[in-house]
Structures are given as C-alpha cells and as structure tokens.
Amino acid sequence: MIRKAKVGEARAIQRLINTYAKEGLLLSRPLGEIYDNLRDFFLFVDGGRVLGVCALHICWEDLAEIRSLAVSEEARGKGVGRGLVEACLEEARQLEVRRVFLLTYIPDYFEKFGFRQVDKASLPQKIWGDCLRCVKFPNCDELAMILDLEG
Numbered sequence: 001m002i003r004k005a006k007v008g009e010a011r012a013i014q015r016l017i018n019t020y021a022k023e024g025l026l027l028s029r030p031l032g033e034i035y036d037n038l039r040d041f042f043l044f045v046d047g048g049r050v051l052g053v054c055a056l057h058i059c060w061e062d063l064a065e066i067r068s069l070a071v072s073e074e075a076r077g078k079g080v081g082r083g084l085v086e087a088c089l090e091e092a093r094q095l096e097v098r099r100v101f102l103l104t105y106i107p108d109y110f111e112k113f114g115f116r117q118v119d120k121a122s123l124p125q126k127i128w129g130d131c132l133r134c135v136k137f138p139n140c141d142e143l144a145m146i147l148d149l150e151g
Helices: 007-021 031-036 080-094 107-111
Strands: 002-004 041-046 049-060 063-071 099-104 116-118 143-148
Touching: 002 080, 007 031, 007 041, 007 049, 007 063, 041 080, 049 080, 063 080, 080 099, 099 107, 107 143
Parallel strands: 063 099
Antiparallel strands: 002 041, 041 049, 049 063, 099 143, 116 143
C-alpha cells in the first residue's frame, strides 16, 4: 500500500534511505531533517514494514523535487518505485507545480515518466541547497532531469 508517512515511521524512512546513502547512491538524511520534511514522504508499506520511500519536496512556486527514492531489496522489481514516483507526480499536479526535477544515476528509469536531462546549472536552488553538504560536491556525477507538468 502506498500512502503518506506517519510520524512513527521516520526512523524506518531514515534506515532505508541510509542503506543507499552508504553506497553513495542517495544523500544521507539526518533524522531531524526527515521529521522536518515528513509530509513530503510517500511510503510503500507491507505488513507494517516500510519497504519503499519517495519524497516530493517543494522548492519554489513552480518547482518541486523528487528525492530519496529507495526501495528495499525484497520489494524491488514489483512496481513499488513506479508507484511511489507516480504518487509524487500526482501530488505535484494537485499542488499545481509546473516542473519537477531530480538528480539520478538511473536516467533511463525516469525517462519512462517523461523526464528529460538538463544541465545542473539550470537548477540553482538544488545546487546551492542540498548539494553543498554532499560528499561528492563539487564533483557530482549524478544527472539532472526535469519534467514539465504543464500541457
């Protein structure tokens, strides 16, 4: 089941994100930051266990970011990631956000949703926000992608 996160699930969200952060695939999220942004998160929960997470973070009046997409090993290949991304995109549409961006190592996956690659320099809010505290800054090897939701 995909639904919005609850307060008691913040630690489970952090554990799943940090599993991928240890591999250098996601940005680590401190627990306080997860609580601060808990309303951003959608979860896939099965049997009371958090097996997938993804967040839609509002950056500006016309721009949001999909971040922290993580699916447990046991839930991979079952459409969990797709469902989480679709939930984020639906919420962006409901909020009337015009553009959604993300940084990724798997552009082929996000192209299926209609995202296209862009220069990271076109995303100043992101570059000077989260990226400054990333261990890979300024030599980031992630690709920036954007989806226009208008039209």
